[in-house]
Amino acid sequence: MNTNPVFGQYYHADSWLHRLDPRTKILGTIIIIISLFLLNNLAVIVGAFGATLVLILSSKIPFTKFLRSLKMMTTLLLITVVFQLFFNRGKILAEFDFTLTTVNLAIGIAILVLFFFSRKIITKHRFFLFLALLVFCFYLQTVVKSGKALANYSLAIYEEGLYTSLKVVLRIITLLLISSLLTLTTKPADINTGMERLAKPLKYIGVKVSILSMMISIALRFIPTLINEAGRILKAQASRGVDFKEGKFMQKVTQIISLLVPMFVISYRRAYELADAMEARGYVPDAERTSISLLKYRARDYLTLLFVILLFSAIIALKVSDYAI
Amino acid sequence: MGINFSEVNFSYQKPKRRRAVVQTLHGINLRIDDKGEFIAIVGHTGSGKSTLVQMMNALLLPLSGRLEIFGTEIKKKTVLKPIRKRVGLVFQFPEYQIFEETVLKDIAFGPKNFGLPDPEGRAREVAEIMGITDLLERSPFTLSGGQLRKVAICGILASNPEILILDEPTVGLDPFTKSELLELLKKLNREYEKSIIIITHDMDVVSEYAQRVIVLKEGGIVYDGDKKTLFKKEHLLEEYDLDYPETMRILKALKERFQADIDINQHSIEATYQEILKAFGEEDEH
Numbered sequence: 333m334n335t336n337p338v339f340g341q342y343y344h345a346d347s348w349l350h351r352l353d354p355r356t357k358i359l360g361t362i363i364i365i366i367s368l369f370l371l372n373n374l375a376v377i378v379g380a381f382g383a384t385l386v387l388i389l390s391s392k393i394p395f396t397k398f399l400r401s402l403k404m405m406t407t408l409l410l411i412t413v414v415f416q417l418f419f420n421r422g423k424i425l426a427e428f429d430f431t432l433t434t435v436n437l438a439i440g441i442a443i444l445v446l447f448f449f450s451r452k453i454i455t456k457h458r459f460f461l462f463l464a465l466l467v468f469c470f471y472l473q474t475v476v477k478s479g480k481a482l483a484n485y486s487l488a489i490y491e492e493g494l495y496t497s498l499k500v501v502l503r504i505i506t507l508l509l510i511s512s513l514l515t516l517t518t519k520p521a522d523i524n525t526g527m528e529r530l531a532k533p534l535k536y537i538g539v540k541v542s543i544l545s546m547m548i549s550i551a552l553r554f555i556p557t558l559i560n561e562a563g564r565i566l567k568a569q570a571s572r573g574v575d576f577k578e579g580k581f582m583q584k585v586t587q588i589i590s591l592l593v594p595m596f597v598i599s600y601r602r603a604y605e606l607a608d609a610m611e612a613r614g615y616v617p618d619a620e621r622t623s624i625s626l627l628k629y630r631a632r633d634y635l636t637l638l639f640v641i642l643l644f645s646a647i648i649a650l651k652v653s654d655y656a657i
Numbered sequence: 658m659g660i661n662f663s664e665v666n667f668s669y670q671k672p673k674r675r676r677a678v679v680q681t682l683h684g685i686n687l688r689i690d691d692k693g694e695f696i697a698i699v700g701h702t703g704s705g706k707s708t709l710v711q712m713m714n715a716l717l718l719p720l721s722g723r724l725e726i727f728g729t730e731i732k733k734k735t736v737l738k739p740i741r742k743r744v745g746l747v748f749q750f751p752e753y754q755i756f757e758e759t760v761l762k763d764i765a766f767g768p769k770n771f772g773l774p775d776p777e778g779r780a781r782e783v784a785e786i787m788g789i790t791d792l793l794e795r796s797p798f799t800l801s802g803g804q805l806r807k808v809a810i811c812g813i814l815a816s817n818p819e820i821l822i823l824d825e826p827t828v829g830l831d832p833f834t835k836s837e838l839l840e841l842l843k844k845l846n847r848e849y850e851k852s853i854i855i856i857t858h859d860m861d862v863v864s865e866y867a868q869r870v871i872v873l874k875e876g877g878i879v880y881d882g883d884k885k886t887l888f889k890k891e892h893l894l895e896e897y898d899l900d901y902p903e904t905m906r907i908l909k910a911l912k913e914r915f916q917a918d919i920d921i922n923q924h925s926i927e928a929t930y931q932e933i934l935k936a937f938g939e940e941d942e943h
């Protein structure tokens with residue numbers, strides 16, 4: 333089961349990052365993320381990225397664990413790069429002249445058709461294959477000039493665009509790595525306790541923090557259970573002839589109802605059972621509660637937090653005094 | 658025809674390139690006739706019984722090997738609806754499928770999906786057979802667990818499948834309802850020549866009703882054959898995690914206590930009674 337699919341789940345290792353108090357890590361992560369958005373100089377961002385890599389090394393977590401969260405964002409990153417590359421104005425770095433002729437149009441169409449029919453044979457990494465083929469099709473238009481010319485156009489890469497896209501990509505990657513670092517080095521329960529403690533001051537404005545955090549942690553806990561349950565309902569209805577691939581509008585409505593109703597009924601029953609079980613074990617919503625994981629602030633926590641805050645202040649100070657960082 | 662498994666493997670995880678996956682079922686070879694079979698599937702908790710029957714209804718696809726249901730090989734692209742009409746599966750937990758506002762509508766849901774004529778008439782018919790006509794107009798969400806189970810069974814029976822599979826159908830039923838249900842299954846089996854497959858942990862049910870027993874252990878079939886041969890074995894518990902049925906336990910105790918010449922491998926109350934009479938030489942007084 334995986335409750336936190338975007339950022340990796342807790343990975344056990346023995347490092348100073350694992351030993352830090354969750355409050356330090358949560359606060360630190362938030363401050364670092366804000367700082368990242370303040371940075372606007374490529375060299376500085378590269379520095380931040382390098383520092384993050386050092387942090388990852390010191391966490392003793394295999395790098396492949398981090399790759400997973402990056403992988404999910406590849407599409408987003410690629411789109412960002414393409415947009416930034418071509419749609420920024422300024423000094424031209426490279427320019428490509430394309431000529432669409434009858435010959436390379438035919439080749440292009442043939443490649444796309446072949447790609448479409450290869451879906452039975454090549455099943456993996458189709459997205460990257462498609463990208464490669466697309467780039468190839470454009471490349472053809474710069475070299476193959478024979479045949480009747482249909483259109484002439486040019487695309488330019490601007491220096492500004494290259495820098496911006498590099499900055500954006502590095503920033504997003506660093507951001508993902510830092511957040512993964514938090515979830516990989518901290519158990520979900522500890523993150524929850526940490527959040528609860530950090531949110532304590534909210535009680536002075538009338539927010540019931542302990543109840544809120546209980547609600548959130550129960551909700552998170554039940555997401556995989558509910559997904560499981562949805563799968564079972566789907567199967568049970570499929571065996572009664574529900575076929576989600578077919579049907580007219582009214583049938584579709586019935587099909588969806590046949591899923592939603594059992595889902596709600598089961599969730600409701602679960603909620604009541606859980607409430608009863610909690611009450612049977614003496615849970616009183618407003619009671620003062622102690623936590624199973626006692627949080628204790630140590631010297632290393634103060635030091636880490638101090639360092640992060642100093643860093644942040646330095647960035648602010650430099651920003652305010654107009655340094656290009 | 659019927660259902661054919663040959664060298665079927667199954668895993669809940671997606672196959673990975675380099676890493677071996679945990680196979681929930683492995684090396685399954687099985688042939689089930691579409692007429693007249695009465696099969697009990699038994700095995701330890703987690704041995705893969707529910708997984709196996711879900712494959713029979715094409716709800717889960719084999720990882721490798723060949724699965725044929727009514728002559729159609731089950732693959733990703735196979736059209737499954739006609740197959741699911743002919744193989745009915747009643748799930749372990751009825752609450753996962755009940756959703757209509759009345760019991761009648763819920764029972765008629767299956768036949769309606771399969772495009773059978775007069776779904777509500779069929780629903781009334783099966784409700785009559787199962788003895789729940791008084792529940793038809795009620796909301797299914799006000800029913801007890803046992804009543805709900807009967808409704809779920811009716812919901813499948815109403816589509817009139819040729820092979821009927823029930824995943825632990827007797828759990829949560831009182832003894833009377835339980836034997837009523839089993840007698841009904843027997844009737845469907847005898848009179849309408851339907852193949853019945855039940856998953857159960859209850860050895861008395863196996864002993865009294867099943868003709869054929871399939872024993873699963875850790876995802877593989879370790880026994881497939883008639884029940885007398887199975888119960889003849891000495892080390893059922895150690896080998897298959899199974900117990901002996903009540904009738905055999907009684908006969909065994911009698912045999913040991915009186916050193917009598919008894920064939921303990923008897924599977925109905927009547928046969929057990931006759932065996933006792935035979936051994937102790939008393940004439941039938943009626």
Ligand SMILES: Nc1ncnc2c1ncn2[C@@H]1O[C@H](COP(=O)(O)OP(=O)(O)OP(=O)(O)O)[C@@H](O)[C@H]1O
Nearest residue numbers: 669670681700701702703704705706707708709749
């Ligand atoms: N949806 C699922 N995802 C992953 N693993 C599953 C899933 N369903 C079952 N399993 C696993 O597959 C194995 C076989 O499960 P299955 O439900 O077939 O057992 P069973 O023999 O029906 O047990 P029981 O007697 O408790 O009903 C178990 O180890 C179980 O944990």
Ligand SMILES: [Mg+2]
Nearest residue numbers: 706707749824
């Ligand atoms: Mg089961």
